[in-house]
Amino acid sequence: MMNAILQATLEFLKLYWVPLLCGVAIVAILPLIVGYIVLVERKLMADMQARLGPMRVGPHGLLQPIADALKLLIKEDIIPDNADRLVFWLAPVLSVGAALLALAGLAIGPAFQIAQDINIGILFVVGISALGIFGIVLGGWASNSHYSLMGALRSSAQLVSYETAAGMALVSALLFTGTLNIKSIVEAQNKEGIWFVMLAPVAFFTYLVASIAETNRAPFDLPEAESELVAGYMTEFSGFRWSLYFLAEYTNMIVVASVATTLFLGGWLRPFASVPWLNFLDFVPTLLMAGVGAYCIVRAPKQPTRVQQLFMLAVAGLCFVLGLVLLVPVLVLVAKPFYAGIHGGFWFIFKVSLYIYFFMWLRFTIPRYRFDQLMRLGWHFLIPLSIINVLLVGVALIAGAYFNLKGWGLLLVTTPAAVIALVVALLILNAEKERNARQNQTAASDFYAG
């Protein structure tokens, strides 16, 4: 018996030692990345509110995430008296586990993918990341607090209502590829020479809204609405448990951004990857890195202390080195095989960052929705729109096959489909508005009834 288990373990390790090592590396690096995403978010929020944001720890607060992580690690771990201890312990772990597991299916460039070439690719990522909801619901229940439970209930209701819309949006993009494999999806966009965001703009919009709702971000952050529910499902969690929830939330952001990038924004492809005379775009990554490095050098003398000046110069140096690494595969023939991997990784991370940046933008621009507004937006607007869009995209694809259209030619049939979907959206909105007006009227005439 023991022998058999040992043998199986050895076999397992022999087959899967590379993905295992990659997984360990991701688990080790991800908290750092998430920390810096949080720093970017705080800086952006400060900028939009005409403040400076974190400035004390390191130059421009660059070491703030590390300080925050240390603080969270050494904080006291409080478990409420009447909490269900086991579930309380399990819930944050579930959330983080699901989010991290979903990362395994993603392809960061053609060379970097932990679970290589799984047939169900995109379904795996979407399905596993949806399991994180149990962490939220069980955590809210186990805290034995009303605020937590309210947050958990809101969260599960929100997730169930928006998952349909997100799924339908994914379906309309998948219709173009005919496969669920992540690499094949990106390859299909390369072959067509056009990203699916151009072919299915309505689906992209639907997925964008639904993905914000699924990650519980503002303006749909009702599960943790601090003005109503203290901190929602996280109210009773402190210290490291709380930071696990935080990690899960930001990892989920990365996951939905990666799914959107893979399906709609061409994955690791450079803009216009199949147009040869635009090959000079290969220098854009290097120029970008060099630009950031030069800005750091300009800013360095203005730092107040010597250490901070040196730190800024070190950041500049790092940027230049990265720029060089990105330049080598373009110029040196020997390094050509690494071109796809390195530049693919750059473009993928670049697009994911832009998507997350857009999330932050929305957060600081749009006020929070009311819960009934959120539900109405999901059930009355997004779900009908996405179902109609799937039908329209299907019709457009059949028409495209009939006229034998390829690549940019497909726009001839998909654009009318998108326009029709837009008209339907406006009709739905109009009907909603009229219904609201009627309700308000009856409410007004019923003013003294209660």
Add this chain to the structure above:
Amino acid sequence: MLDKVLFYFFAAIAVASAALMVTRRNVVHSAIFLITALLATAGIFLQLRAEFLFIVQIILYVGGIMVLFVFVIMLVNLDVALQQIQFARQKWVALLVALALAAQVGFMFWTSGKMAGQGLPVLTAVAANRLPANSETVAHSLFESYLLPFEIASVLLLVAMIGAVVMAKKRT
């Protein structure tokens, strides 16, 4: 060897958590064990190289139905449920039926072991990279071979859904 160990691992988890699900007094704990049982079943699907069934099991049962279950459990007053008698009184009848079912399954396994070519069909083993992609196979059988039954089943589900909505709607 790895396959065998994985199968027994997932099967043990599934059986154990199914037993725990029935015996726990706390409803939320029962729900958690039901989730584990469903996940372990998904693991067995994956071990059988049916990756599409694996993810459908997770998305539909764990990610969809169980979320609704837990949602409803949290709306119900748990303290009242704890004081009620947990098991129905027909436990002897239930035991009898369970035993009969077990005997039936056991008999099938026993006969299939005895007679070659009868009872349970035994498929020839194929290397994992030779298998057809599971999602495509499922799609072909659903939308080509069994299109009409599939459509009838979906209409049935639609009727059930509309019926539920009509029943839940306030009469004005």
